[in-house]
Amino acid sequence: MKLLEAVSLSKTYGKERSWFTTQAGAMQAVHNVSLSLEQGETLGLVGESGSGKSTLGRLLLGLDKPTSGKVLYRGQDITDLNLKQMRSVRHRMQMIFQNSLSAFNPLFTVEQIIGEPLRNYRVGTAEARREKVLESLERVGLSSQYMRRHPHELSGGQQQRVGIARAIVLGPELLICDEPFSSLDATLRRQMLNLLLDLKSQLGLSYVFITHDLSLVDRFCDHVAVMHQGQIVEWQRSECILQNAVHPYTRSLLESVPIQDPRLRQVALF
Numbered sequence: 001m002k003l004l005e006a007v008s009l010s011k012t013y014g015k016e017r018s019w020f021t022t023q024a025g026a027m028q029a030v031h032n033v034s035l036s037l038e039q040g041e042t043l044g045l046v047g048e049s050g051s052g053k054s055t056l057g058r059l060l061l062g063l064d065k066p067t068s069g070k071v072l073y074r075g076q077d078i079t080d081l082n083l084k085q086m087r088s089v090r091h092r093m094q095m096i097f098q099n100s101l102s103a104f105n106p107l108f109t110v111e112q113i114i115g116e117p118l119r120n121y122r123v124g125t126a127e128a129r130r131e132k133v134l135e136s137l138e139r140v141g142l143s144s145q146y147m148r149r150h151p152h153e154l155s156g157g158q159q160q161r162v163g164i165a166r167a168i169v170l171g172p173e174l175l176i177c178d179e180p181f182s183s184l185d186a187t188l189r190r191q192m193l194n195l196l197l198d199l200k201s202q203l204g205l206s207y208v209f210i211t212h213d214l215s216l217v218d219r220f221c222d223h224v225a226v227m228h229q230g231q232i233v234e235w236q237r238s239e240c241i242l243q244n245a246v247h248p249y250t251r252s253l254l255e256s257v258p259i260q261d262p263r264l265r266q267v268a269l270f
């Protein structure tokens, strides 16, 4: 069953003529992108800065409307849903951001931050919500003693864990992770990727994993889509991308990837 599908998605910014923009200033951030994600799979969306990855992520989640094309979730066209209709789909799809701290209310405690989606969706009693918050917190490896802390009292890794706890608290099926660990050091990044892998098998999650780092996709993703100037220029199973990269842009990305096996490196680059 296809969980998510994009059909000929395009997004142009600044297309409408207004006081601020002109046709000449239009920027096509995403151009005619089609892709799909099976339930339980992870799709890596790779490309350099400005290639359109975040815009595509927002379009898939319905946070932004496409200029043309559509998004299907479990076969349902969600492109033109109004806010109320979108609400019934939104709790099944959540996003993890690069910088969780900027998405948190600095005055909230960790319990309030993770519990906010539960309050928004009026889930259960205050006691039941507290239980769910605790469960999510423990799933991401933080103990109950963090409940009363504020975001600025947490390390970068702990902030990202709280961001993940908040994203899973409503029991979603799909997480769109937008460069979630790029500000963390290599050791922490590995730990967090392992956490996402554990959550995937425990909760049956599917991921769209946005990154500029092709070295992360090998172990973590099932398929890889390479984006360049708003288009998908390459689509492969992740274990094949090192050896069978076809597009010159993918090959140029591979040049910056440390590949352990020198034989694979030969194949990848030439």
Ligand SMILES: Nc1ncnc2c1ncn2[C@@H]1O[C@H](COP(=O)(O)OP(=O)(O)OP(=O)(O)O)[C@@H](O)[C@H]1O
Residues within 6 Å of the ligand: 013, 014, 027, 028, 029, 047, 048, 049, 050, 051, 052, 053, 054, 055, 056, 212
């Ligand atoms: N709201 C917006 N208004 C106008 N232009 C935008 C907007 N959002 C993105 N863009 C432009 O669209 C293009 C793609 O941006 P996007 O953020 O999707 O790329 P990205 O691959 O995610 O880059 P990064 O990794 O740096 O976030 C860029 O040229 C960007 O300036």
